[in-house]
Amino acid sequence: MLVADTNACSFRAVPTGRGATIRAAVSRGVGLPPSIEDLYLDAPGPDEVRVVVEACAVCHSDLSYVDGTWATDFPLVLGHEASGRVADVGDGVYDLSTNDPVVVSLVRTCGECRACRKGHEVACTGNLSLNDRSPLSDVDGNRIPQGLNVAAFATQVVVHRSQVVRLPDGFNLVEASLLGCGVLTGSGAVTNTARVGQGDAVIVVGCGGVGVGAIQAARIAGAEPILAVDPEADKRKAAFGFGATHTVDPVGDDVAAAIRSATGGRLADHLLVTTGAPAALDGAIDLLAPMGQLVIVGMPGDDVTIDVAPSWLAATNKSILGSKMGGARVSVDVPALLDHHRAGRLDLDGMVSTTHPLDELEEAFGEVRRGEVLRTVILPNGSGDRDPADTPGVSV
Ligand SMILES: [Zn+2]
Numbered sequence: 001m002l003v004a005d006t007n008a009c010s011f012r013a014v015p016t017g018r019g020a021t022i023r024a025a026v027s028r029g030v031g032l033p034p035s036i037e038d039l040y041l042d043a044p045g046p047d048e049v050r051v052v053v054e055a056c057a058v059c060h061s062d063l064s065y066v067d068g069t070w071a072t073d074f075p076l077v078l079g080h081e082a083s084g085r086v087a088d089v090g091d092g093v094y095d096l097s098t099n100d101p102v103v104v105s106l107v108r109t110c111g112e113c114r115a116c117r118k119g120h121e122v123a124c125t126g127n128l129s130l131n132d133r134s135p136l137s138d139v140d141g142n143r144i145p146q147g148l149n150v151a152a153f154a155t156q157v158v159v160h161r162s163q164v165v166r167l168p169d170g171f172n173l174v175e176a177s178l179l180g181c182g183v184l185t186g187s188g189a190v191t192n193t194a195r196v197g198q199g200d201a202v203i204v205v206g207c208g209g210v211g212v213g214a215i216q217a218a219r220i221a222g223a224e225p226i227l228a229v230d231p232e233a234d235k236r237k238a239a240f241g242f243g244a245t246h247t248v249d250p251v252g253d254d255v256a257a258a259i260r261s262a263t264g265g266r267l268a269d270h271l272l273v274t275t276g277a278p279a280a281l282d283g284a285i286d287l288l289a290p291m292g293q294l295v296i297v298g299m300p301g302d303d304v305t306i307d308v309a310p311s312w313l314a315a316t317n318k319s320i321l322g323s324k325m326g327g328a329r330v331s332v333d334v335p336a337l338l339d340h341h342r343a344g345r346l347d348l349d350g351m352v353s354t355t356h357p358l359d360e361l362e363e364a365f366g367e368v369r370r371g372e373v374l375r376t377v378i379l380p381n382g383s384g385d386r387d388p389a390d391t392p393g394v395s396v
């Protein structure tokens with residue numbers, strides 16, 4: 001999730017050879033349901049890959065655009081947490097073959113700029129062709145931007161090679177889609193940004209897909225205790241299954257008292273706010289132990305601010321850290337997550353609450369808006385058939 005500024009595309013057409021006609025969900029304005037349309041997808045250019053999308057999870061960032069929380073220009077095609085199979089590769093791509101199963105992420109990197117060389121791939125400043133053009137056009141020839149660099153609420157996408165990670169053969173592609181954003185972001189906030197260690201007290205505010213990714217990563221890191229904070233009873237119940245040692249209802253419970261109790265009065269070493277709800281930030285800094293970190297992962301609306309007393313921050317050695325995409329390094333972090341999954345430490349299946357065909361995207365958006373699901377996954381080339389009751393601890 002969580003990139004508010006990356007769908008700026010000019011409309012320079014790129015002549016290509018082997019394009020494709022695809023079906024895509026086009027968002028044409030705030031509050032409007034997406035319309036399913038036939039679009040033309042250019043063939044992949046140099047260092048680009050065309051992928052047949054098998055699964056694309058709905059992320060809160062998609063809703064931030066269609067609901068108007070974040071400003072954007074319309075139309076555009078959203079969907080950025082995806083998996084699929086390679087259909088075609090452009091010049092210079094030698095390590096992928098047709099039909100290879102892959103994760104597709106929104107993090108697009110050049111590998112050569114100063115940020116990339118320092119491992120700060122989410123801050124890449126490289127001048128990649130897809131940053132300036134969209135490979136999508138409608139029946140009238142108008143270019144349609146790729147929302148958040150991918151546009152995977154569609155039967156196929158063209159993305160940069162850096163956005164694709166090869167999966168092991170046989171890996172469940174519905175589960176794999178979560179590695180493209182939600183789990184990548186939540187786990188990255190724990191490992192890359194906060195660098196959570198053994199025995200650290202971790203508070204995760206917001207227990208959707210990103211929050212559960214963070215909870216699982218905190219458990220893998222040996223954090224103790226791990227408090228999950230969410231107003232939804234079903235999500236709190238589910239959080240236990242993913243590694244939370246305590247849960248807190250921010251509406252009905254005294255959050256500060258619960259954190260003091262769980263930590264023996266020590267308070268939080270790391271407090272990760274994975275929701276964009278402004279209330280989640282109220283007083284968060286006061287729940288940190290000395291040397292503690294407030295890690296802001298979820299992105300509230302552009303007009304939200306917080307008050308902090310700088311002297312108090314300095315006197316207690318507390319810090320506030322931003323965590324865009326969990327500081328993800330796709331080529332490193334996705335394989336690490338695959339290793340955790342292979343070893344039974346990372347549960348992806350339990351995070352998929354529902355699946356839907358592309359035609360039901362607006363219904364899936366509704367499930368996310370109402371907080372009913374950990375993750376709902378769109379199957380652009382198939383039919384959704386997973387029942388919410390299949391997800392432990394989540395009912396609708
Ligand atoms: Zn996302």
Ligand SMILES: [Zn+2]
Pocket residue numbers: 109110111112113114115116117123124125126
């Ligand atoms: Zn770069």
